[in-house]
Structures are given as structure tokens and as C-alpha cells.
Amino acid sequence: MKQPLRTPRRIARIPSLTAHRSRPRAPAGRVSYVDGCFVRHAEAGVHIEDRGLQFADSVYEVCGVVDSRLTDEPEHLDRLERSVREIEIAMPMSRQALQLVMRNLVRINRVRSGLLYLQVTRGTARRDHPIPQKTQRSTLIMTAHALDPAGIEAKRQTGIAVITAPDQRWARCDIKTTQLLPNLLAKTAARRAGAYEAWLVDREGLVTEGSSTTAWIVDKDGNLATRALTQAILPGVTRRIIFDVARAAQLAIHERSYSPGEAKKAREAFISSATGIYPVTAIDGVILGDGRPGPVTRRVQELYARRSGMDAGAVKGPR
Ligand code: PDD
Numbered sequence: 001m002k003q004p005l006r007t008p009r010r011i012a013r014i015p016s017l018t019a020h021r022s023r024p025r026a027p028a029g030r031v032s033y034v035d036g037c038f039v040r041h042a043e044a045g046v047h048i049e050d051r052g053l054q055f056a057d058s059v060y061e062v063c064g065v066v067d068s069r070l071t072d073e074p075e076h077l078d079r080l081e082r083s084v085r086e087i088e089i090a091m092p093m094s095r096q097a098l099q100l101v102m103r104n105l106v107r108i109n110r111v112r113s114g115l116l117y118l119q120v121t122r123g124t125a126r127r128d129h130p131i132p133q134k135t136q137r138s139t140l141i142m143t144a145h146a147l148d149p150a151g152i153e154a155k156r157q158t159g160i161a162v163i164t165a166p167d168q169r170w171a172r173c174d175i176k177t178t179q180l181l182p183n184l185l186a187k188t189a190a191r192r193a194g195a196y197e198a199w200l201v202d203r204e205g206l207v208t209e210g211s212s213t214t215a216w217i218v219d220k221d222g223n224l225a226t227r228a229l230t231q232a233i234l235p236g237v238t239r240r241i242i243f244d245v246a247r248a249a250q251l252a253i254h255e256r257s258y259s260p261g262e263a264k265k266a267r268e269a270f271i272s273s274a275t276g277i278y279p280v281t282a283i284d285g286v287i288l289g290d291g292r293p294g295p296v297t298r299r300v301q302e303l304y305a306r307r308s309g310m311d312a313g314a315v316k317g318p319r
Contacts, residue, residue: 031108033101033142035092038108041143050139052121056179057131058139059083060119062274063102064308065111065144070102071308075237076274079176080120084138086175088131089122092140105144114146115275119178152276156301159279159293160196162215162271164260165189167200167208167232174231183211197271199260199283206257208232210271213278214239217258218268218296228255238272238304245303251296260284268294277301 030041052058061080064071077095084091092098102116123136168182186198190211197210208227209215214236216226224246229235246253260283263269269280269288277300279293288294 030143030145031105032144033105033140035139035141038105044141044143046121046139046141047124049127050121050124051136052119052139052178054127055129056177057087057089058119058121058178059087059089059176060117060178061176063116063118064274064276065106065114065116066308068106068110068112070106070116072237072241072274073099073102075240079235079237080118083176084120086172087177089120090136090138092120092138098140101140101142105142109144109146111144111146113149114144116142116144118142147275155196155278156276157293159281160271161194161282161285162197162199162210162269162280163190163193163195163284164201164207165198165211167202169200172231173208173233174229174235176234186211195282196278197280199263201260202232204257205259207260207263209234209236210273213271213273215263216242216270216272216300217263217266218294219254219258219262219266222267222296224251224253224296224300225256225258226253227257236272238274238277241307242272242277242300242304245307246300249299249303251299251303264288268297270297270300272304277304 031038032041032044033039034044034046046053059080061076063073063076070076077098081091081095093101102118106116119141121139121141122131123138125132125136165186168185170179186200190196190198197213199210199215200208202208206227207215214226214233216224219225226239227233243253264283264286267289269283270293271278271280277297279297281288281291281293
């Protein structure tokens with residue numbers, strides 16, 4: 001068996017950022033991080049009885065990478081800390097050490113524009129439903145990969161179509177767990193229908209959010225509207241940043257629910273996530289406005305790009 005590239009069981013053994021900055025050492029292939037080690041991506045794996053694998057007993061984060069830097073990193077770490085607290089998983093290491101591993105992984109893989117994925121599971125234990133009494137050593141895994149900027153930019157310019165689908169998720173969607181089967185089914189239905197994203201609709205007939213994005217409309221009065229934060233949706237980091245930049249630019253946002261019917265008559269719509277902001281130009285085949293990204297969406301994209309230090313011509317887009 002090949003040896004891992006590095007075995008930094010102790011965080012002190014992780015090479016410093018400065019060392020990497022002055023002399024980048026990128027291995028030939030992709031490198032991922034598993035439980036203390038930087039390993040070749042093809043060989044990365046967790047234990048067969050990892051509770052994340054067996055029960056989706058785990059939480060995750062996805063951060064954008066722009067110009068080799070993680071975007072909105074503190075906000076993602078805040079949310080990760082909240083997620084683990086809500087389901088009583090131990091953080092695998094200190095926040096500072098985690099940041100170091102994240103940045104090192106981006107650097108080692110030479111990702112300029114892309115994504116960093118991280119997942120914390122409750123760890124390994126003999127398979128049994130109740131959460132083990134004994135404190136587990138949580139598992140931390142991380143991957144980083146580049147995205148094709150041209151493909152993203154094309155979608156960002158022309159927009160995407162969404163479909164609506166029933167929201168079949170559990171009652172704590174505010175925790176970013178890896179229990180994503182309902183999201184995957186909805187996303188797959190969207191792709192099969194030739195759309196990019198599925199907007200989930202609750203039992204009251206109101207849109208909650210996208211299967212992996214926050215859902216926004218610009219209503220008939222020209223106001224931005226997105227669902228209020230409750231346990232029914234994920235508190236999106238990008239959503240929060242949009243609130244900050246919109247407030248500073250005197251753009252009103254109404255935190256409220258809306259139906260697919262209202263969304264189809266909206267002036268504009270868009271989706272947001274760690275990977276950026278995409279205009280929505282059609283919902284269930286109904287074209288919005290003139291079918292092109294609208295001015296408010298453009299403005300939000302620009303404001304967000306400026307805040308994240310992205311150049312406005314290279315704004316990222318959601319997966
Ligand atoms: N998804 N809502 C859901 C259900 C999500 O999964 C996501 C993120 C968002 C947007 O959150 P943020 O702005 O913090 O990325 C909203 C990530 C990208 C994913 O699952 O890949």
C-alpha cells in the first residue's frame with residue numbers, strides 16, 4: 001500500500017502556510033484530507049463503520065475558492081460550529097487548526113477557482129442506532145477541486161431554469177447535515193426536466209429553498225424576497241452576505257414566504273449558494289419577464305462579487 005503523502009496526526013506537523021506560499025509543493029495528482037492526513041485523492045477513504053457513512057450522522061460545509069482564497073470562511077466556520085453543536089458532535093480540532101488544514105488543502109491542490117468541501121462525522125463505532133455514550137473521536141474529511149470558470153460564467157450570464165418539487169426533507173433543515181437524499185432526488189428531477197435546480201415547496205404550498213441553494217425573487221413591487229430563517233431552511237452564508245451588502249446599498253429585502261404562482265409572476269428570480277449567484281429565467285417552464293437576467297439580480301451579483309473580492313467579470317456560480 002502506498003504511504004499517505006503526509007501524516008500530520010499532530011497539527012504541528014502540518015506545513016505552515018508561509019512555507020507553501022514561498023515554495024508551492026503540489027503533488028502530481030489531487031490530494032484530499034482524511035482524519036489527520038493529506039492523502040492521494042484516489043486512495044482517500046473512511047472506516048466501513050464510520051457513522052457518517054452508515055447513518056449520515058455528520059455535517060458538512062462547502063466554501064467557494066476565488067483567487068486561491070476561501071470566500072466567507074469565518075461565516076462557514078461559524079455555521080459548522082453551530083451544526084456540530086446542534087447534534088452534539090465534537091469538533092475534530094480547534095478552529096485555527098481547521099483553517100490551516102483548509103487553506104493548505106487549497107494550496108496543495110493549486111485551486112484558483114473552485115470549491116472546498118469538508119465533512120465532520122460522529123466517528124467510527126460498532127453499528128448501533130443510538131448515539132454512542134462514550135465520546136467519539138469525530139472524523140474530518142476534506143476535498144478541494146477546481147471549477148471551470150468559462151462554464152460558470154456562461155450560466156451566470158444567461159441564467160438557469162428551475163422546476164418546483166415537493167419538499168420531502170426532515171424538520172431540521174437549519175442544520176447542514178449530510179442527509180441529502182430528498183435534495184438529491186429533487187435535483188435529479190430538475191436535471192431530467194432540463195432545468196438546473198429544484199425549488200422545494202412545503203405542505204402549505206410555499207417555496208422553502210432550492211435543493212442546494214437559497215431561493216430569491218424580485219416581487220412585483222421590485223423588492224427582494226426570500227424565505228425567513230426558521231428550521232425549514234438552511235441559513236445560507238451567501239444569503240447572509242447578500243443581506244449585508246443589500247442593506248449597505250439601500251436595497252430592501254423582505255423575509256417572507258411566497259408560492260410558486262407568485263414566483264412565476266415575479267419580475268426576477270435568482271439562486272445563491274457558497275458557489276455564487278445565478279439568475280433564474282424560467283420556473284416550471286414559465287419564462288420570467290423577458291427571459292433574461294434582470295437589473296436587481298445583476299446588482300446583487302455585483303455587490304456580492306465586490307464584497308468577496310471577486311472581480312465582477314468572474315463571479316462564481318452554484319453547482
Ligand atoms: N449547498 N440551501 C441548501 C439546502 C443548501 O444545501 C445550500 C448550500 C444553500 C446555500 O447556502 P450557502 O450560501 O451557505 O452555500 C441553501 C451547498 C453549496 C452544497 O450542498 O453543495
